[in-house]
Amino acid sequence: MYEFITRSLIIILCFIMLLVPAQADHLDNIDQLVSDTSAGLSALGGKTGTLMSKEEDFPAGTSVCDWTAIALALSGSQENYPRYLQNLQKYVETNYEKNGGLDHIKSTPYHRIALTALALGSNPREFGTKSDGTPIDLVADGTYAFAGNSIGDQGLNGWIYALITLDAENTQISGDVKFTREDMIHAIISAQEPDGGFGLIKGKSDVDITAMALQALAPYAQKYPLVVDHALAYLSGEMNEDCLYSAYGTENAESSAQVILALCALGIQPETDMRFCRGENTLLSGLKRFHKEDNTFGHTQEDAKGDFLATAQVLLALTALQKLYSGNGRIFDFTDYTGPNLKPDHGIHYAIALFILILIVLIIITRKRKKHAQNNR
Template structure:
């Protein structure tokens, strides 16, 4: 399926916002601003730019050399990077050298090191969004099962039907994020029983009931502008999060009757934050654009494009094919005939281009290591060991000599040495070996 949708709505808005981000923000894989921008770009059908998964994997591998790995307390570091990698076609269960499982480490087994709720409610929300994004299976021996996470999340619902990081009143942004986390289970009939933390009430509810209560609160909180406020301030990000919540349920925020106020929809409100520089402002009084607001507005517009195209919502990543890395086979060993000088250069066929993504200067050190070490690669979710022995960094990509080329060169090498030996014996003299420049 092509990434570009000719004439797609919001094509210009997304293109301008992407240009603004590139102009004002330095690309730093692993940084929140860069990762969310990359995620939005990857999920926008009209944008043909692609991120650099190799650089992000290199960042993960480097951070995993430290005791705290991605973060001492923030599980959302695992969640954001997992979503971004999967959007680029990389399996986060076999990241970097194939031994790093970001899904396990950041969601269902996070509690083996640091509790998911060490970060508060946010940890449970994004753990579920991440798990559902790739329909990842949770093993029976997991520290936290999916049901555990759901129950922990539901127990934090407030009496008004919403959710918040603090206080007794539901917050628009947090409540909308909870809807996105629970949306894949909206049709499920399972009843969850738990004690509500805020008031000790015993609850027995379905996901549908919880989500419906959230949507009712969000509808009630809509302002006459069509937008929303978080902690008393109307802003672009709140409008974006409500749009994403509606889209996660398959509802069109431009047409949904429950989300029209003063003749305006949430999308009308969001577009009002667009600035002449191409980005989006955080609040109406700002004349310039804000990176966080721009990233979130881009993701909301990408979601609208996907709805119009009949595609999955932005957090449903199973539509993204996993990148297939080429199989690596160690070339056959060439046995040199007796009497040859091992110091002489061995003749080999010219290396053939492969489809391995080009390495940046940040990857040069890793590429050098590949030349001499055995590694593992994740191909289609399977960890496959291999030994990479004929790899060179060309500056534009990695080149490998295929096994069949090496096999073809072996008879020629062997024959040339035997002929040379026979000539020397026949002449009974000495031969001068000239090396080619």
């Protein structure tokens, strides 16, 4: 009987050990890389999992902090998102009360905060209340009902993120509005430069803006295939032999991250599409050059420490790649999204289970040996 139990427990033990992820090179495993980068980004604030609670050091409503919150939430990192949402809503309400809105020239603050609210599981169309008691609609105020002269007054990125925000939940526009979805699409495609790229201002293409434009146009790629192909050709041509991109003469992680986001939005696998490979080098292998020992990413390869915004953008790109490989759609598609999909750390559970089983096996074997010794006296 003891022999049967011992053998059964050993079989169960071996089965559980098979379930434990192999400790292979984590940089070659996209899931592990997402998890490690998420933990590294969170730990930049001190202790992992506490970044969203640091109100003074990590103020809600600022660009870097909001994009970091988006990246952490979409990657499934354990954080205090309710606290950040509370502070973010307070920031929005304060600006609406004092200034009548977030900005009267730049539309992107509306887009960024709307996307942050979505990523953290809130409703950007009812994000706090105005002084008259009506709900604050960040989507409307930043897109079709923008109070400024034009969504694009700040540059092409205004039109780009207006369209991304509008399509994040497939918001339908009805009635007589100031800016239509078609206005946004037209503003973007008409800004394409002769070389296929897009720029913040007319006359100069930029890798980051081109990648962002493709992210916005991704849902309409079949309608504008020539625009998309021309932009992809530009991005391919700008990539060097190490599969890296330069901005203002400096190779940087953010540009590569934006290109990966664009390719994933279009359903293109960055690691296999030959337009974005140079021999054995790929966009992902190029991105790893910016990786730091603490699982953050630097803005440049020479940076001694990880950078908040660079790591956040890389994490978004890796999460988009993860979604692409698992068939879960575009990273900024929130139509079936309910909030951060927090991933529990099963490692401790595996360790406890293994320890208990090993302990049981040892106890049984010890008892069996004692009984055997007694019988042979």
